Amino acid sequence: MVYNINMNILQEFDTISAISTPIATGGVGVIRISGDKSFEIAEKISDKKNFKHNYITHGWILDGEKKVDEVLILPFKSPKSYTGEDVIEIHCHGGVNIVKKILELTLLNGARHAERGEFTKRAFLNKKMDLSQAEAVADLIHSKTKDFVITSAKNLSGVLGNKIVEIRKNIFEVLSRIVAGIDFPEDVKEPEYDYLISEFKKSIDEIDEILKGADTSNILRQGVSVAIVGRPNVGKSSLFNTLLNIDRAIVTDIAGTTRDVLKETLDFGIPVTLVDTAGIRESEDVSKVEEIGIEYSKQSLDEADLVLFLYDASEGITKEDTDIWELVKDKKNIRIANKSDIAKCETDDLKISTKTKQGIDELKTKIKNIVCDVNPETLEFSTNIRQQNCLRDARASLMIALDGAERKELQDMISIDVKSALLALDELTGEVITDDILNNIFDNFCIGK
Ligand SMILES: Nc1nc2c(ncn2[C@@H]2O[C@H](COP(=O)(O)OP(=O)(O)O)[C@@H](O)[C@H]2O)c(=O)[nH]1
Numbered sequence: 001m002v003y004n005i006n007m008n009i010l011q012e013f014d015t016i017s018a019i020s021t022p023i024a025t026g027g028v029g030v031i032r033i034s035g036d037k038s039f040e041i042a043e044k045i046s047d048k049k050n051f052k053h054n055y056i057t058h059g060w061i062l063d064g065e066k067k068v069d070e071v072l073i074l075p076f077k078s079p080k081s082y083t084g085e086d087v088i089e090i091h092c093h094g095g096v097n098i099v100k101k102i103l104e105l106t107l108l109n110g111a112r113h114a115e116r117g118e119f120t121k122r123a124f125l126n127k128k129m130d131l132s133q134a135e136a137v138a139d140l141i142h143s144k145t146k147d148f149v150i151t152s153a154k155n156l157s158g159v160l161g162n163k164i165v166e167i168r169k170n171i172f173e174v175l176s177r178i179v180a181g182i183d184f185p186e187d188v189k190e191p192e193y194d195y196l197i198s199e200f201k202k203s204i205d206e207i208d209e210i211l212k213g214a215d216t217s218n219i220l221r222q223g224v225s226v227a228i229v230g231r232p233n234v235g236k237s238s239l240f241n242t243l244l245n246i247d248r249a250i251v252t253d254i255a256g257t258t259r260d261v262l263k264e265t266l267d268f269g270i271p272v273t274l275v276d277t278a279g280i281r282e283s284e285d286v287s288k289v290e291e292i293g294i295e296y297s298k299q300s301l302d303e304a305d306l307v308l309f310l311y312d313a314s315e316g317i318t319k320e321d322t323d324i325w326e327l328v329k330d331k332k333n334i335r336i337a338n339k340s341d342i343a344k345c346e347t348d349d350l351k352i353s354t355k356t357k358q359g360i361d362e363l364k365t366k367i368k369n370i371v372c373d374v375n376p377e378t379l380e381f382s383t384n385i386r387q388q389n390c391l392r393d394a395r396a397s398l399m400i401a402l403d404g405a406e407r408k409e410l411q412d413m414i415s416i417d418v419k420s421a422l423l424a425l426d427e428l429t430g431e432v433i434t435d436d437i438l439n440n441i442f443d444n445f446c447i448g449k
């Protein structure tokens with residue numbers, strides 16, 4: 001189904017309900033209900049009636065006669081709610097079985113369990129936010145760094161959406177003038193080709209300006225992968241733990257201890273996923289499990305954006321190290337001599353010790369300089385791959401229109417590409433959208449959001 005939000009297709013929605021907080025023990029738990037029947041359901045399962053709109057009500061959730069929990073009930077009257085519909089939020093004590101029980105009561109009394117992101121999807125379909133804002137909600141929730149939270153909040157406040165609306169307005173104005181010239185040739189003069197050329201160029205420039213931040217946006221969202229690679233016992237897991245500041249990986253002096261690939265994400269301004277790998281070696285003693293680990297290591301090495309090539313300074317560079325270096329040398333890398341507390345080795349490589357922490361700060365700075373050469377603070381807003389594709393489609397159509405205007409093509413023909421550009425921008429903000437795209441977007445949300 002294609003939604004054209006402008007056409008105000010009437011949506012029939014049932015009442016949905018879900019646990020909106022993590023299902024874990026905590027201070028409070030929130031169950032959210034949205035739809036026409038929300039108030040009625042809340043009345044059925046509580047000792048309160050006739051909620052005063054937009055005021056907090058204190059009461060009890062009841063299962064028949066039995067008290068379930070003492071709660072706060074927040075009744076939001078449509079359209080003043082997150083979804084734009086009647087919404088009830090029940091704030092109960094944050095116990096796993098309490099929230100589950102209250103959810104069950106809402107379901108038994110007429111609600112349907114919400115799908116992933118269904119509350120936000122309704123907020124979008126009810127025009128409480130455009131699609132770029134709905135996507136910003138997902139970005140905020142999934143953000144792996146503090147900086148990206150700030151960028152996503154800018155999108156949530158509508159910065160990207162507003163930019164697109166501005167560009168769209170310009171293009172629409174041009175289209176209107178072309179169409180008027182075609183439809184009423186007696187009364188309205190068709191616009192000058194010079195005017196078309198300058199307007200198309202202006203819009204293309206504005207789109208390019210937005211796309212400039214695309215790579216930074218992608219890195220801020222997805223982050224980069226940094227793999228620690230070396231032969232067994234050089235201190236890879238020790239370095240992994242040191243950089244994470246926790247004892248995550250097992251460290252022993254037995255070669256082949258690490259067999260699985262361990263991954264943890266650090267906030268370096270951008271998300272840096274640090275990967276600890278099994279030591280790469282070829283030996284008769286290698287067990288089946290370690291062999292699989294070594295295969296994984298090679299795979300992590302291939303996928304990494306940066307490789308930390310580690311060797312043991314107290315033993316110098318061995319034949320095994322050289323073999324591994326052959327696998328690493330064509331990738332972005334940092335060569336690191338570990339255990340420099342027990343060895344004096346002459347080398348230009350970075351000397352560190354995970355024991356004394358010598359060189360660790362320097363290593364962090366080096367990593368940052370190599371993988372994080374973006375400044376998140378300069379980003380006015382972010383774009384995601386879907387939005388970037390819409391912008392590129394709009395740009396491509398405008399380029400064809402520009403070419404047509406330069407060749408003084410019939411304006412009727414030019415208008416076709418101008419319309420395509422508008423459509424691509426409408427897809428970005430969700431003015432025109434298909435079911436597939438919508439489902440794809442909201443599948444990335446959690447239940448209850
Ligand atoms: N002296 C010294 N020993 C270290 C250092 N880093 C790691 N080790 C020791 O080297 C051994 C192997 O460490 P581990 O991190 O498990 O190495 P991996 O096999 O490369 O993961 C352990 O006994 C560690 O305590 C260091 O900087 N100095």
Ligand SMILES: [Mg+2]
Pocket residue numbers: 236237238249250257258277278279
């Ligand atoms: Mg290890």
